[in-house]
Amino acid sequence: MNIRDLHDTHDDGQPPSADILAGEYVLGVLDAAQRADAQRRIASDPGFARLVNQWEERLAPLLESLGSQPVPAHLWPRIRTSLGWPAVGTAAPRIWQRTGFWQGMTALAAVVALVAVFNRQQLQPVLPPPTPVAVTPTTPATPAEPEQATKPVTPLLHDDGSPGWLASVDKAQGKVLMVPVPAAADAAGRAPELWLIPAGGKPRSLGLVSINRAHTVSVPDTLRDALVNGSVLAITLEPASGAPGGIPTGPIIAKGDIAAL
Structure with missing residues (x-):
């Protein structure tokens, strides 16, 4: 692989x-x-x-x-x-x-x-240190931009503690990158659906997710405020067309608390 x-x-x-x-x-x-x-x-x-x-x-x-x-x-x-x-x-x-x-x-x-x-960045060639030359600066040097921090990863675990998906939440962009640990399809033809569960709130569907390839899930503007510590990401098994009425009907097969943002 x-x-x-x-x-x-x-x-x-x-x-x-x-x-x-x-x-x-x-x-x-x-x-x-x-x-x-x-x-x-x-x-x-x-x-x-x-x-x-x-x-x-x-x-x-x-x-x-x-x-x-x-x-x-x-x-x-x-x-x-x-x-x-x-x-x-x-x-x-x-x-x-x-x-x-x-x-x-x-x-x-x-x-x-x-x-x-x-965090893909273009790599700069490694160059030997330049020979010092005495110069008189005419303008202050512009400070380098800080490197982009690695976004936290939330593991969505099965009941036995094994990882089913890894999620990286980008609240500013309203996106969640879902990376599955490749697994076999459900024998009954059901599909995994991602849910955002605010603390003390009801599950809100974020759509179906893949079991064999990484992809990005878009979060509606109305749910972005729930992408915070204390909320939970969960996966249930639902009909191939998604949970009817936006209400989970199948078992929870993986879940995890949103990591520190």
Whole structure:
């Protein structure tokens, strides 16, 4: 899987930005040839190496916070059989054989998609320091604009604590970026619908959401004031055309409190 497939961007045939490539390298989703190219770039490009280090520092705490869960004894033999691999003994599961590890990697890939959508910036070439030259300034220097802050991420969790969607709220623009952890469609043909629930208020529909690709949900002007701490984002399963009358009828399958704005 390539994390660039997780969000809606126009494919112009150009290679990914250095920042996205660094994130994919840290996640380990590059193929062998791409990974070898990235490793050579780390050794020769200090700017790219710095981006890789920043991604490692940014993502490591999230992976640790997800923890892990024991894997049922029957699960891995069945997976090995379906892949055509030989059976193995009952040795203790390795790190990549833990449910929490794969949940964590999927969630991290989604976070990369969020950052790529909201914080994509053009990278400036790394230049050697200029030779000092004595000059007399004629006008005061214009202060640099502060970097755009990363928007907070609200995980919408299933009952078992696993992430179903990640949401990034932009109250000023009245938009919510929804990044799903890819999942199978509902067997009964129902569709996931996003709801905004103000503290002490009734659920208000924000429309149907995808289960396999990131997209932006527009929030009506009348509901923007509810995009605050204390409100909840929730997902229910509704008819394919949406909840009748704007009232939730199906079960809540994921929810999360809006993160600090």
